[in-house]
Amino acid sequence: xxPAGSLLAAHDLRKAYGPTNALDGAEFSIHxxxxxxxxxxxxxxxxxxxxxxxxxxxPDSGSILYDGREMATMNDAQRSALRRSEFxxxxxxxxxxxxxxxxxxxxxxxxxNGTGRKDAERTALSWMERLEVDDLKAKRPxxxxxxxxxxxAVARALVTNPRVLFAxxxxxxxxxLNGERVMELLTEAARSANAAVVLVTxxxxxxxxxxxxxxxxxGRSRDMERIV
Amino acid sequence: xxxxxxxxxLLESGPRHGYDLKRAFDEKFGHDRPLHYGQxxxxxxxxxxxxxxxxxxxxxxxxxxxxxxxxxxxxITDVQRWLATPEAPEPYLQSxxxxxxxxxxxxxxxxxxxxxxxxxxxxxxMRILTDRKRKGNLADQLICDHALFHLEADLRWLELTAAxxxxxAEVVTR
Numbered sequence: 001x002x003p004a005g006s007l008l009a010a011h012d013l014r015k016a017y018g019p020t021n022a023l024d025g026a027e028f029s030i031h032x033x034x035x036x037x038x039x040x041x042x043x044x045x046x047x048x049x050x051x052x053x054x055x056x057x058x059p060d061s062g063s064i065l066y067d068g069r070e071m072a073t074m075n076d077a078q079r080s081a082l083r084r085s086e087f088x089x090x091x092x093x094x095x096x097x098x099x100x101x102x103x104x105x106x107x108x109x110x111x112x113n114g115t116g117r118k119d120a121e122r123t124a125l126s127w128m129e130r131l132e133v134d135d136l137k138a139k140r141p142x143x144x145x146x147x148x149x150x151x152x153a154v155a156r157a158l159v160t161n162p163r164v165l166f167a168x169x170x171x172x173x174x175x176x177l178n179g180e181r182v183m184e185l186l187t188e189a190a191r192s193a194n195a196a197v198v199l200v201t202x203x204x205x206x207x208x209x210x211x212x213x214x215x216x217x218x219g220r221s222r223d224m225e226r227i228v
Numbered sequence: 229x230x231x232x233x234x235x236x237x238l239l240e241s242g243p244r245h246g247y248d249l250k251r252a253f254d255e256k257f258g259h260d261r262p263l264h265y266g267q268x269x270x271x272x273x274x275x276x277x278x279x280x281x282x283x284x285x286x287x288x289x290x291x292x293x294x295x296x297x298x299x300x301x302x303x304i305t306d307v308q309r310w311l312a313t314p315e316a317p318e319p320y321l322q323s324x325x326x327x328x329x330x331x332x333x334x335x336x337x338x339x340x341x342x343x344x345x346x347x348x349x350x351x352x353x354m355r356i357l358t359d360r361k362r363k364g365n366l367a368d369q370l371i372c373d374h375a376l377f378h379l380e381a382d383l384r385w386l387e388l389t390a391a392x393x394x395x396x397a398e399v400v401t402r
Contacts (some may be wrong), residue, residue, distance in 0.1 A: 037351075041391055184362060204347075205380055207351055208358040208376070209355075209358060213348070213351055217390075222344060224347070
């Protein structure tokens, strides 16, 4: 059953890697503008859940509805298009292209979607301003700090106005002050754009930026809001 | 918190009336728990009796609340001693949550549920503090951070316990 009004909802997801059940009947749902933390110990299946929800990994069974459309019925090209235009991604590290400047990095998703350089970089710069990294536009990723680089990565993830932002341990490589600033700016920017955020984290202080949490353990998920 | 020492410390910058002291305390330290006037006056009479403060002046026509207090040399020494003495680290050895988990295991109830519910409750409080921190000034941020780090420590223990529930069940039901 899909919770009413949800933008992205998964039901009874199963995924095995060899003998290991990474997902064993996981459930998930998120509404537009909502920030949901996916928590759980290492190896519990939370990253697999994120990868399935984002269409990166195909589950063995179960259903994923995005905006009313069943993802299993989409072909690879359709799923890629979805990832490019409707989803944004932020990972722990290693996301920026080292040869490009920061503004070129942020503009990259727009360029790949066919936007001209000038327009793409103008939009990119406005996102960099929101993430307070516009002064780094001409620098290359190797010349900025970890916290700054992560904010550039968040700007890049949001530049296409995605409806869902997937963030997998986005502050995992940062110290707590930088991590907090990234979380503040990420959640503010996502909320103001009414984007839903699927936030995978094992850190409670990061999860505290969410509206609610689900806990994944042994491939099964538990939505705490619907239980408590 | 030692209210007496805190009020004494506030007096070090100059004499104040009881009302001023309460206001200064609430502004700097009493965000969630402002002092009652009664607490201020009972504390001040104790400090007065112990020679740590003295009455610096009484405004005409006023009752006891119009007294102006000044810190004495003995008071300054007392504040200095208090500041230099480390606070005893709280060992947290009697945890209600631990008791609940063990009892759940002993009575064949679901201990994971207890931990999940507790995590959720902790996170609810952490969200409130995170929000207050975001909207607050530096003092708010530091106060909230202190609370957040403690709640986070509880949650680390909780996750570790969740990962060891099977082993704990073996031990306690043996």
